[in-house]
Amino acid sequence: MSRLFEKFTVGNQEIIALSDGAPERALGGFFNGVDPALWTAALGIAGPDEGVPFNFGTFLISGGGRKVLVDSGFGAPAKAMGILGGGELDLRLAEAGVNPGEITDVIHTHLHGDHIGWNVVKGADGADTLSFPNATYHVAARELDYWLNGAPKDDDRTKTAAYHTVPIQAAGHIKTFDGDVEVLPGISAIATPGHTPGHTSFIVSSAGAEVLIVGDAAHHPVHFEHHDWIPGVDLDPAESTRSRGKISALAADRGAMVTGGHFPILTLGYVRRVEGGYRWEGVGAK
Numbered sequence: 624m625s626r627l628f629e630k631f632t633v634g635n636q637e638i639i640a641l642s643d644g645a646p647e648r649a650l651g652g653f654f655n656g657v658d659p660a661l662w663t664a665a666l667g668i669a670g671p672d673e674g675v676p677f678n679f680g681t682f683l684i685s686g687g688g689r690k691v692l693v694d695s696g697f698g699a700p701a702k703a704m705g706i707l708g709g710g711e712l713d714l715r716l717a718e719a720g721v722n723p724g725e726i727t728d729v730i731h732t733h734l735h736g737d738h739i740g741w742n743v744v745k746g747a748d749g750a751d752t753l754s755f756p757n758a759t760y761h762v763a764a765r766e767l768d769y770w771l772n773g774a775p776k777d778d779d780r781t782k783t784a785a786y787h788t789v790p791i792q793a794a795g796h797i798k799t800f801d802g803d804v805e806v807l808p809g810i811s812a813i814a815t816p817g818h819t820p821g822h823t824s825f826i827v828s829s830a831g832a833e834v835l836i837v838g839d840a841a842h843h844p845v846h847f848e849h850h851d852w853i854p855g856v857d858l859d860p861a862e863s864t865r866s867r868g869k870i871s872a873l874a875a876d877r878g879a880m881v882t883g884g885h886f887p888i889l890t891l892g893y894v895r896r897v898e899g900g901y902r903w904e905g906v907g908a909k
């Protein structure tokens with residue numbers, strides 16, 4: 624199993640998980656205020672400083688004349704980190720046989736730097752260039768409005784969001800959506816606010832099967848079992864906790880397979896209802 628590139632199938636739809644960086648890192652920041660004894664036991668690790676596989680991931684969904692990318696990786700910062708596959712999304716796309724000009728759509732879970740990193744890159748002449756010049760970028764209206772109008776202007780995250788969206792907006796390539804709607808044929812948005820105001824997960828449907836792709840509504844599968852284990856970076860912890868409840872119920876009720884951009888490749892599973900909550904059941908797990 625490669626940690627950078629793996630294919631899986633949902634119904635008749637092939638999806639490729641592409642990493643833009645696969646570090647080992649300590650995950651304590653994603654369990655803010657939780658007793659380390661609890662979350663380390665849940666992850667099966669010896670202590671909070673133990674590194675575990677992590678991912679800055681994207682997904683490629685091809686078919687029906689479209690090549691759709693779910694998020695666009697971390698880009699240059701991941702390369703600078705010197706991590707496995709860091710900032711190599713261009714190589715992963717080549718491995719998939721896809722030319723950047725062939726990407727028809729990019730759908731964004733949210734506008735943090737590790738999800739939009741390839742939108743705008745420095746060209747050979749140092750000028751800002753669109754990596755996917757023919758793509759339409761789909762972003763929740765609330766998310767775009769927050770980062771361009773509502774977020775603190777002097778924050779690095781705000782500057783990064785603007786860098787990777789304003790030139791695309793100027794080119795007329797951003798299309799916004801509101802709430803739980805079908806964004807593209809067979810791909811529907813599930814509003815999961817909290818991590819950011821317009822954070823969105825996506826459900827891909829094919830031939831009666833579904834996969835739920837979560838962005839940062841869950842950084843690790845254990846978040847489906849503990850909705851109130853809150854990442855320190857969530858802007859609205861109460862709302863992100865409710866969103867984890869929403870997607871856990873949705874995945875369990877619909878029997879949808881689940882994966883996420885920060886889960887190491889290739890993590891797939893189901894969320895099952897159990898007494899008093901939910902249980903993550905990894906595909907292939909013993």
Ligand SMILES: [Zn+2]
Pocket residue numbers: 735737738839885
């Ligand atoms: Zn993220």
